[in-house]
Amino acid sequence: MLGKNEIVVVGAGVVGLTTAIRVQETGRHRVTVIAETFPTDPKTIKYTSHWAGAHLASGIGADATENRIGTETFRAIWEMSAPGSETEGCFLRVRQTQFYAEEQPEPHPLHIMPGFEYLPQSSLPKGFKSGIGFTTVDIDTPKYLNYLLARFLARGGSTIRGTVQHISQIIEGGPHVFSNPMGKSTGDTSPVDAVIVVVGGTQEPDDWHPVPRERTKLDTLTRAISCYPELVPAKSNVDSHQVSVDDILDLVIEDGCGLRPARKGGVRIEVELFEDAQRNRRVPVVHNYGHEGSGFEWSWGSAAMVLDLLNDALSIVPDSRN
Numbered sequence: 252m253l254g255k256n257e258i259v260v261v262g263a264g265v266v267g268l269t270t271a272i273r274v275q276e277t278g279r280h281r282v283t284v285i286a287e288t289f290p291t292d293p294k295t296i297k298y299t300s301h302w303a304g305a306h307l308a309s310g311i312g313a314d315a316t317e318n319r320i321g322t323e324t325f326r327a328i329w330e331m332s333a334p335g336s337e338t339e340g341c342f343l344r345v346r347q348t349q350f351y352a353e354e355q356p357e358p359h360p361l362h363i364m365p366g367f368e369y370l371p372q373s374s375l376p377k378g379f380k381s382g383i384g385f386t387t388v389d390i391d392t393p394k395y396l397n398y399l400l401a402r403f404l405a406r407g408g409s410t411i412r413g414t415v416q417h418i419s420q421i422i423e424g425g426p427h428v429f430s431n432p433m434g435k436s437t438g439d440t441s442p443v444d445a446v447i448v449v450v451g452g453t454q455e456p457d458d459w460h461p462v463p464r465e466r467t468k469l470d471t472l473t474r475a476i477s478c479y480p481e482l483v484p485a486k487s488n489v490d491s492h493q494v495s496v497d498d499i500l501d502l503v504i505e506d507g508c509g510l511r512p513a514r515k516g517g518v519r520i521e522v523e524l525f526e527d528a529q530r531n532r533r534v535p536v537v538h539n540y541g542h543e544g545s546g547f548e549w550s551w552g553s554a555a556m557v558l559d560l561l562n563d564a565l566s567i568v569p570d571s572r573n
């Protein structure tokens with residue numbers, strides 16, 4: 252049975268690990284992560300975080316809550332990506348430009364980004380009415396996920412590999428009803444020391460196909476080299492019409508395909524009280540899932556919201572062990 256200072260997090264993707272760290276670092280709780288898949292495992296369609304680009308920017312938008320979550324996350328990751336910090340190697344700071352077919356609002360939702368500017372009309376490509384520029388961060392996701400796991404473990408966190416079929420299994424049995432520890436990784440997913448160019452991707456609602464489609468890959472590459480022939484280094488000086496998709500196929504390291512965890516109604520961050528089987532106590536369960544295409548850019552902000560909800564819930568629920 253779970254005590255009040257014992258917290259179980261289900262899931263070891265970017266959302267689960269960040270939440271586990273945020274709760275753990277209060278110093279008030281023992282935290283265990285239960286998951287089917289960990290960052291050290293080979294890539295699988297059952298674990299989205301491995302497949303993300305990942306890029307920060309679109310998580311800051313018009314919605315006030317999303318804005319707060321996105322801004323808090325950006326600040327945390329910007330700090331981690333600072334030159335000279337111990338985590339710098341997980342990130343790449345990049346300059347981003349965005350062109351729009353419409354005029355943009357002032358202030359723009361992204362005005363908080365470092366080096367934000369409205370682009371002069373004279374610099375816009377034909378057909379565009381406005382443009383912005385700012386500096387942001389790309390994440391080397393395998394490296395960053397392993398960093399999160401290492402940070403959690405180094406501070407005394409526990410991991411258990413297991414498949415949770417119903418939350419009541421944890422409420423009644425605690426984390427240790429699941430088959431024991433994380434176990435050995437069977438694949439080598441250690442990050443390589445090279446800069447990788449992520450080309451893509453696509454977003455199709457309700458598409459569960461678990462492997463990349465060849466036609467989507469060819470279409471993506473064709474469109475990418477037409478905008479940016481420099482993707483084929485040997486042809487970087489030639490006109491885009493002289494570059495074909497065949498020039499780039501040999502350079503492709505890996506085709507990736509992940510299932511963004513989207514849900515109708517958007518991300519779910521809320522607390523629910525579950526009764527145990529004997530109905531003699533209530534256990535708070537804080538939901539934090541459905542981050543669709545923004546799990547990295549909402550990770551720290553949503554983990555902070557979870558912590559607030561957890562603290563409020565624990566303050567009103569008696570500990571059956573006391």
Ligand SMILES: Cc1cc2nc3c(=O)[nH]c(=O)nc-3n(C[C@H](O)[C@H](O)[C@H](O)COP(=O)(O)OP(=O)(O)OC[C@H]3O[C@@H](n4cnc5c(N)ncnc54)[C@H](O)[C@@H]3O)c2cc1C
Pocket residue numbers: 261262263264265266267285286287288289297298299300301302303304305306307310413414415416452508509510511512540541542543544545546547548549
């Ligand atoms: C191509 C692509 C590009 C993307 N680009 C970006 C980007 O630029 N920026 C961005 O912020 N996001 C991006 N995303 C989205 C981002 O990857 C997801 O939002 C994020 O990975 C979701 O993280 P998660 O922890 O919720 O899920 P996951 O990474 O899928 O982790 C889920 C965890 O829960 C565990 N689990 C699930 N069910 C059970 C169970 N029953 N019992 C035990 N364990 C269980 C799994 O084993 C796993 O550990 C992209 C996604 C894709 C596919």
